[in-house]
Amino acid sequence: MADSSWLQEAVQATRALGLNYAFVLDAGERQAFARGLWVTLQLCAVTLPLSLLAGVGLASGLNSPRAWLRRPTRVFVELTRNTPTLVQLYCAFLVLNLLINQQLQGRAGNPLTPFAWVVIVVALHKAAFHAEALRAGLQAVPAVTLEAARSLGLSSRQLLLQVELPLALRFALPSLVNNLVDAVKMTAVASAIAVGDVTYESIMIWTQRDNVLELLLLILLYFGLLTWGVSRAGRWLENRLRMPGYGT
Amino acid sequence: MAHDTHHPGTGQDAPLWPWLAAAVAALLGLAAWTQFSASPPVALQQLAKWLPTLLLGLGANIGISVLAMALGTVAGLLIGALSLSTLAPVRGATRLYVQVFRNAPVLVLVYFSTYVFPFELQLHHWRLPFPDWIKVVLGLALPASANVAEIFRGAVQSIPSAQWEAAQSLALSRRDIFRLVVLPQCVRRMLPPWMNLYASITMATSLASLVGVHDVVDAAQIASNTVSRTDFTALIYASLLLLFFAYCYPIARATQALEARHARH
Numbered sequence: 001m002a003d004s005s006w007l008q009e010a011v012q013a014t015r016a017l018g019l020n021y022a023f024v025l026d027a028g029e030r031q032a033f034a035r036g037l038w039v040t041l042q043l044c045a046v047t048l049p050l051s052l053l054a055g056v057g058l059a060s061g062l063n064s065p066r067a068w069l070r071r072p073t074r075v076f077v078e079l080t081r082n083t084p085t086l087v088q089l090y091c092a093f094l095v096l097n098l099l100i101n102q103q104l105q106g107r108a109g110n111p112l113t114p115f116a117w118v119v120i121v122v123a124l125h126k127a128a129f130h131a132e133a134l135r136a137g138l139q140a141v142p143a144v145t146l147e148a149a150r151s152l153g154l155s156s157r158q159l160l161l162q163v164e165l166p167l168a169l170r171f172a173l174p175s176l177v178n179n180l181v182d183a184v185k186m187t188a189v190a191s192a193i194a195v196g197d198v199t200y201e202s203i204m205i206w207t208q209r210d211n212v213l214e215l216l217l218l219i220l221l222y223f224g225l226l227t228w229g230v231s232r233a234g235r236w237l238e239n240r241l242r243m244p245g246y247g248t
Numbered sequence: 249m250a251h252d253t254h255h256p257g258t259g260q261d262a263p264l265w266p267w268l269a270a271a272v273a274a275l276l277g278l279a280a281w282t283q284f285s286a287s288p289p290v291a292l293q294q295l296a297k298w299l300p301t302l303l304l305g306l307g308a309n310i311g312i313s314v315l316a317m318a319l320g321t322v323a324g325l326l327i328g329a330l331s332l333s334t335l336a337p338v339r340g341a342t343r344l345y346v347q348v349f350r351n352a353p354v355l356v357l358v359y360f361s362t363y364v365f366p367f368e369l370q371l372h373h374w375r376l377p378f379p380d381w382i383k384v385v386l387g388l389a390l391p392a393s394a395n396v397a398e399i400f401r402g403a404v405q406s407i408p409s410a411q412w413e414a415a416q417s418l419a420l421s422r423r424d425i426f427r428l429v430v431l432p433q434c435v436r437r438m439l440p441p442w443m444n445l446y447a448s449i450t451m452a453t454s455l456a457s458l459v460g461v462h463d464v465v466d467a468a469q470i471a472s473n474t475v476s477r478t479d480f481t482a483l484i485y486a487s488l489l490l491l492f493f494a495y496c497y498p499i500a501r502a503t504q505a506l507e508a509r510h511a512r513h
Contacts, residue, residue, distance in 0.1 A: 082447070082496040083489050084454035087465060091485045098478060181351070188353035192458055199356060212363040220352050227351045 019214045029205050036201030037222060043118060043187040043197060044226060048180050050123040055130025055176075062135050073131075080128035086189055088125060093117045093193050118190040126183040130176055137172030138164065170241055177234030181227045188223075198222060291479040295487065298471040302484075305464030306491055312381060312463070313450040316388035320449070321442070323389065324396025331401050342397065349394035354387075354452045361387030362459040384456040392449050399441045403434040436510065443503040447496045454492070464491060 007024055014021045023029045061073030080088070097117060101110050112120075141164050149163045191200035202215040331342035349357070361383045369376040407430050415425040457465035468488045472481045 078497060078500075079489070079493060082451075082500055083492045084451040084465075086454045086458075087485070087488050087492060090465070090469075091489055094472070095482045095485050098481065102478065185351070185353040188355040189455075191355070199353075199359070203359075206363070212359075216356060216360050216364070219356050220348070223353055223356065224348070224351055 014214075019217075020209075020211045021214055023205055023209055023211060023215075029208075032196075032201045033198070033205060033218075036196055036198035039115075039190075039196050039201075040187060040198040040222070040226075043115070043122075043190060043195075044184050046119050047123045047126075047183055047187060048230075050119060051126040051180070051183055052130060052176070054123055054127035055134060055179075058127050058131035059134035059138070062131055063138060077128040077131055080125055081132075085121065085125050085186055086192060089118065089121045089189055089193060092121050114193045114195045115190075117193070118187065118195055122183055122186050122189070125186065126179050129179045129182070133172040133175035133179065134168060136175070137168035137170075140171040141167045170238075170243065173234065173238050173241070177231060177238075180230050180234070184226050184230055185223060291475075291477060291483050294471075294475050294477070294480050295483050298467075298475075298484065299487075301467045301471065302464055302487065302491065305462065305467035306495070308381065308461070308463045309450065309453040309456070310495070312385055312388065312453045312456060312461075313446070315385045316392055316453075317446050317449055319385065319389040320392025321396050323393035325400055327393060328397035328400030328404075331397060332404060346394045346397050349390045350398065352391070354391055355455050355458070357390050358384055358387040358452075358455045358459060361390070380459055381456065381461045384453070384459065384461055388449055388452055391452075392445060395445050396442065399438050399445070400434070402441075403437040404430060406437060407433055440503045440507045440510070443499055443506070447499045447503075450496060450499075451492060464488065 011021050011025060023033070058073055058077060061069050062077065064070045064073070093114060097110065097112060100112065104110055145163065145167070146159065149159050154162065187197060188199045190197040191203065194200060198219055202219055206212045206215050327342050327345060330338050331346070333339055333342075362380060365378060365383050365386070367378055369378050411429055412425055415429045420428065453463060454465045456463045457469070460466075465488065468484050471484050475481075475484075
């Protein structure tokens with residue numbers, strides 16, 4: 001292999017620091033780790049947009065004038081915010097999934113894989129936080145601005161789409177980005193139900209070798225990189241959307 | 249953001265207890281429905297039997313969360329104070345600590361403390377056991393301390409600099425300004441985010457079950473595997489969710505009430 005020489009050199013160099021990264025010389029373990037990195041990236045790529053979408057849905061539920069829509073949404077949001085993600089994942093994967101499988105017995109397989117359950121649970125968990133941020137953003141739109149817009153003859157639809165929502169989004173953006181960073185970190189719970197993310201693959205490797213610290217450093221570095229990327233993108237968007245006189 | 253109490257759904261709505269009762273009833277109904285005629289009371293009987301084990305497990309979670317938070321608060325205040333140092337290298341080091349432990353997934357930190365620390369400590373000729381639950385306490389204290397440091401720094405910096413100047417002109421020393429003017433205001437500002445942090449650390453204690461600590465989640469899993477009935481599994485996990493909710497929701501309500509009171513003053 002052409003690249004094995006520089007890998008060997010890298011392993012030697014880290015060994016001088018007292019770290020044992022010999023696992024990268026084993027093709028099987030190297031591929032497993034790379035697959036883990038890729039699965040974590042996929043989890044993030046699917047979960048983040050989905051959480052925003054669900055967050056908008058929940059926020060409109062929370063702001064609905066109809067009580068039969070507002071109260072259940074409120075219950076869902078409070079229940080989600082005040083219980084551990086791991087327990088929610090167990091409730092979904094060990095209970096709901098079991099019930100679905102029982103209903104489907106004999107027929108075509110259950111389309112919801114463990115990967116899908118992690119995406120659903122983490123996305124909905126963060127959506128509850130997004131919804132709260134968006135609701136606070138909507139409330140932060142000054143009443144005078146809305147009055148001014150109304151006096152210009154905007155319809156209530158135009159008012160919502162062209163004045164209220166754009167401003168609310170700007171107010172909520174820092175919290176939304178914070179929540180997305182949290183969502184990236186939260187995908188690590190996937191390892192609890194044996195989805196082969198970077199944490200899970202690392203556990204598989206370190207039970208074979210005694211290199212826990214080395215792998216944990218790599219995982220922390222990887223998550224550091226992902227969260228840094230998300231917060232950079234968020235800051236770029238904040239700058240991009242900045243309007244004179246509004247927001248910080 | 250709790251100034252507009254007339255707005256629909258501000259969190260100032262009537263409490264959620266009736267709705268929660270309805271949700272529990274629905275879950276119970278679901279559990280019964282999936283079993284059709286299989287007598288539902290059996291699951292309830294089993295739940296009654298396992299409830300003490302579950303509550304004992306929750307006690308372990310609460311103990312871990314209290315210890316982790318106590319440790320994290322002491323360490324965090326120290327680190328937060330150092331982050332206000334006039335020495336650039338000290339500031340840089342605390343910045344790095346806060347960044348690393350706030351951006352790391354809590355689960356990874358729990359694994360870190362579980363596998364990296366030895367299972368017993370050798371002090372001279374004594375061997376002290378180092379049980380897993382203490383390692384989880386340390387693993388949760390790391391992110392807690394980083395967050396407390398950030399809360400502390402934010403609170404100190406939120407005090408207008410004009411107050412420092414005004415106090416200086418009254419001939420107070422730097423120490424006295426900090427002790428008599430800044431700190432009392434900081435404590436009030438720090439309390440709501442500190443309570444939020446405590447609630448999230450409590451929820452993170454559920455991760456202890458993944459490294460073999462016998463907590464409430466572990467208890468529920470053992471119960472579910474032992475009884476091995478679909479309706480009981482649904483019931484026990486719903487109860488697990490509800491137990492955490494019953495502990496964390498009042499904390500969240502109290503935090504909101506405190507924030508609302510501070511916003512008015």
